[in-house]
Amino acid sequence: MDVVLDNTDLQILERMQANARISNADLARELNMAPSAVLERVKKLEQKKVIQGYSTQINPASIQQKLLAFIFIRSSEGFTCSSSTAQALAAIPEVQEVHHIAGEDCYLIKVRTADSSTLMQLMRNQLQKIPNIASTKTTIVLETVKEQQQLVIPKI
Amino acid sequence: MDVVLDNTDLQILERMQANARISNADLARELNMAPSAVLERVKKLEQKKVIQGYSTQINPASIQQKLLAFIFIRSSEGFTCSSSTAQALAAIPEVQEVHHIAGEDCYLIKVRTADSSTLMQLMRNQLQKIPNIASTKTTIVLETVKEQQQLVIPKI
DNA sequence: CTTGCAGACAGAATATTATTCAGAAATACC
DNA sequence: GGTATTTCTGAATAATATTCTGTCTGCAAG
Numbered sequence: 001m002d003v004v005l006d007n008t009d010l011q012i013l014e015r016m017q018a019n020a021r022i023s024n025a026d027l028a029r030e031l032n033m034a035p036s037a038v039l040e041r042v043k044k045l046e047q048k049k050v051i052q053g054y055s056t057q058i059n060p061a062s063i064q065q066k067l068l069a070f071i072f073i074r075s076s077e078g079f080t081c082s083s084s085t086a087q088a089l090a091a092i093p094e095v096q097e098v099h100h101i102a103g104e105d106c107y108l109i110k111v112r113t114a115d116s117s118t119l120m121q122l123m124r125n126q127l128q129k130i131p132n133i134a135s136t137k138t139t140i141v142l143e144t145v146k147e148q149q150q151l152v153i154p155k156i
Numbered sequence: 157m158d159v160v161l162d163n164t165d166l167q168i169l170e171r172m173q174a175n176a177r178i179s180n181a182d183l184a185r186e187l188n189m190a191p192s193a194v195l196e197r198v199k200k201l202e203q204k205k206v207i208q209g210y211s212t213q214i215n216p217a218s219i220q221q222k223l224l225a226f227i228f229i230r231s232s233e234g235f236t237c238s239s240s241t242a243q244a245l246a247a248i249p250e251v252q253e254v255h256h257i258a259g260e261d262c263y264l265i266k267v268r269t270a271d272s273s274t275l276m277q278l279m280r281n282q283l284q285k286i287p288n289i290a291s292t293k294t295t296i297v298l299e300t301v302k303e304q305q306q307l308v309i310p311k312i
Numbered sequence: 313c314t315t316g317c318a319g320a321c322a323g324a325a326t327a328t329t330a331t332t333c334a335g336a337a338a339t340a341c342c
Numbered sequence: 343g344g345t346a347t348t349t350c351t352g353a354a355t356a357a358t359a360t361t362c363t364g365t366c367t368g369c370a371a372g
Contacts, residue, residue: 003218005218005219010219013212013214013219016212017211017212017214018211019209019210019211020176020177020210020211020212021176021177021210023330023357023358023359024358024359024360025357025358025359033321033322034321034322034323035358035359035360036321036322036323036359036360036361036362037320037321037322039359039360039361040320040321041320048218049215049218050214050215050218050219051212051213051214051215052213052214052215053175053212053213054175054176054177054210054211054212054213055173055174055175055176055210055211055213055304055305055306056169056172056173056176056207056209056210057207057208057209057210057211057305058169058173058206058207058208058307059205059206059207059208060307062159062161062204062205062206063161063166063169063206063307063309063310064310065307065308068255070226070255070257070264083301086301086302087301089301089302090301090302093308094308095302096302096303096304096305096306096307097300097302097303097304098300098301098302098303099224099226099297099298099299099300099301099303100297100298100299100300100301101226101295101296101297101298102295102296102297102298103295103296107301108226108295108297112307112308139257139258139259139264140257140258140259141255141256141257141258141264142255142256142257142258143255143256144253144254144255144256145239145242145243145245145246145254145255145256145263146242146245146246146251146252146253146254147252147253147254147255148211148252148253149211149213149252149305150211150252151214151216151219151221151252151268152221152249152250152268153219154219154220179328179329179330179359180329180330180331181328181329181330182329189350189351190350190351190352191329191330191331192330192331192332192333192350192351192352193349193350193351195330195331195332196349196350197349313372314371314372315370315371315372316369316370316371316372317368317369317370317371318367318368318369318370319366319367319368319369320365320366320367320368321364321365321366321367322363322364322365322366323362323363323364323365324361324362324363325360325361325362325363326359326360326361326362327358327359327360327361328357328358328359328360329356329357329358329359330355330356330357330358331354331355331356331357332353332354332355332356333352333353333354333355334351334352334353335350335351335352336349336350336351336352337348337349337350337351338347338348338349338350339346339347339348339349340345340346340347340348341344341345341346341347342343342344342345342346
């Protein structure tokens, strides 16, 4: 299960993380390798699920998704967090992230909607209907200063 | 500043959001358009900053980033959240997100590190040295059930 | 030692794609 | 209705992706 990555793999990941649409030819030039060799490595990284996918970052405001909120969700059975609750949360498209967290609250979710009234609708119509949710505590984001899913690639 | 997107743009965004490396030719085939027309639209979406970038999703565990945490940060000057504090937070590579939030706490940040000791090191060496930070409240993620930065593309 | 095997790579050949451009079609704007 | 602007198609060309063959290397079993 534990995948071994050498320095070349990390170089590839670093560049592809910053720009998923870099051409294989450019990548090969930067690494001073043949395109075929680089392609072979990328394919293997995909197979090994080191690379999980390629996504386009869209400006949320341009598609009318101006509201971002984090919601802490407490289960009705104290510290018992059933995975079915997590699945129900994850099934909501507006819910971008579902994290099972340490402490009294069971889950922390990240939600993106058009505006605050849409959020309230979602909480009323979707969240309240999920069993075992005792309470929610919502944190509204006023302004996002930084948002990147880029990880720190280790150096060898 | 407000960008107008028609249905074709949204179709492009939906497909590229799910797979940033889809070829322009495939995209054109799916939309029954000429590749040149599709390319023109994608270029414009980039120029208009609707498309902010393309990123590769890497399995964090495969590069030894097993710990995820959210930290609430309270400013020492009560509700006054200076933007310099936000900039200092954003400058830390392990800090993936910095959100200015409503309420008593100023900022909510998302941090990814190798393990808990690395997180504590980071909090001691980096966070504590930022001026105007009064207190921090850390929430450790035990398990991430869902994590996608994909937005809900509206339908016209 | 050497034989054999497996992984990683280069280089070439071919299939596919990206990109550009001219002009046609559609749209919006007086 | 006419004109300007945008958006599109189709073809040509440049560049790229992908496949394949063979080489080289490290490594391990005999």
